[in-house]
Amino acid sequence: MIELEGLTKRYGEKVAVNNLTFTVRPGIVTGFLGPNGAGKSTTMRMLLGLDRPTAGDVRIDGKHYDQLKDPLTYIGALLDAKAMHGGRSAFNHLLCLAQSNGIPRKRVYQVLDTVGLTAVAKKKAKGFSLGMGQRLGIAGALLGDPRILMFDEPVNGLDPEGIHWIRNLMKSLAAQGRTVFVSSHLMSEMALTADHLVVIGQGRLLADTSMADFITQNSRSYVRIRTPQRERLLDVLHGAGVTVVETGNGSLEVDGSKSEHIGELAAQHQIVLHELSPQQASLEDAFMQLTAESVEYHAHSDTPAAPPPQPWGDGWKGN
Numbered sequence: 001m002i003e004l005e006g007l008t009k010r011y012g013e014k015v016a017v018n019n020l021t022f023t024v025r026p027g028i029v030t031g032f033l034g035p036n037g038a039g040k041s042t043t044m045r046m047l048l049g050l051d052r053p054t055a056g057d058v059r060i061d062g063k064h065y066d067q068l069k070d071p072l073t074y075i076g077a078l079l080d081a082k083a084m085h086g087g088r089s090a091f092n093h094l095l096c097l098a099q100s101n102g103i104p105r106k107r108v109y110q111v112l113d114t115v116g117l118t119a120v121a122k123k124k125a126k127g128f129s130l131g132m133g134q135r136l137g138i139a140g141a142l143l144g145d146p147r148i149l150m151f152d153e154p155v156n157g158l159d160p161e162g163i164h165w166i167r168n169l170m171k172s173l174a175a176q177g178r179t180v181f182v183s184s185h186l187m188s189e190m191a192l193t194a195d196h197l198v199v200i201g202q203g204r205l206l207a208d209t210s211m212a213d214f215i216t217q218n219s220r221s222y223v224r225i226r227t228p229q230r231e232r233l234l235d236v237l238h239g240a241g242v243t244v245v246e247t248g249n250g251s252l253e254v255d256g257s258k259s260e261h262i263g264e265l266a267a268q269h270q271i272v273l274h275e276l277s278p279q280q281a282s283l284e285d286a287f288m289q290l291t292a293e294s295v296e297y298h299a300h301s302d303t304p305a306a307p308p309p310q311p312w313g314d315g316w317k318g319n
């Protein structure tokens, strides 16, 4: 269990983490979501005692990180992959970590096997691809067989096979009763992995909810209609007590009705339809709305040629 209580971090004028209070529970995957610059990595660094909170507190099973004896056996973490590993081989890197945490040598072979790096264990880690570096970082996190695991943007740099592998790994770790806390700036990633969501924007807590509740509350379903006989269809639908939204692009949208019902009404009145399609608003859209106010770097709205801000898109770089 990880408990944050009013956790705050200021860098000069900048409030990177703003009064965060939430609990990360065992047995489930908790997704930590927010646009780039939201304060996810700063929060995770404070958890590991790598950054000192300006105010508030964070505890791991009731203790501060620096009070833990052999910390790798309590909590394993993958932080920013760029920050690690020099000229040592993957094996020696892990052996070093193991020896300083009272972990037996044979565990190094086990975790190398788990992450699929056995064949390159004697190679220097600095020659590794980003994906291999992520795998080595994950091996380090698993080394002490900890009850709590924390991954900061773990799928960055992984190929589709690697992404699939890490999703399953996180789920199986949670199924073993461990606490799994994983950050991402991509809703699409979290939707496939997390059971619970903590969303932040500009350091502030925006949501702390189960994934299932988030989906129910935010996935609006509606029917999209296109017709060359727009006015007639509007009359018919209004007459039947159906509420219609006229979108700017010429289509009509109907909430809370079945496409069958609308299709039958149109047929009864011999109205031609060019489109009649059930739609589901994406979770990505819901997150964009939730965090819109807190996105740090907006595209300028007064330059019409500029693309809209895409805080959850792959190519969007906030900082």
Ligand code: ADP
Pocket (backbone or CB within 6 Å): 011, 014, 015, 016, 034, 035, 036, 037, 038, 039, 040, 041, 042, 043, 319
């Ligand atoms: P995220 O991981 O969600 O992308 P970060 O925790 O890296 O966000 O950053 C949160 C905010 O704090 C950003 O605005 C970032 O520029 C700022 N920040 C992070 N580390 C430092 C630092 N060492 N000094 C000054 N500002 C920082």
Ligand code: MG
Pocket (backbone or CB within 6 Å): 040, 041, 042, 152, 153
């Ligand atoms: Mg980060």
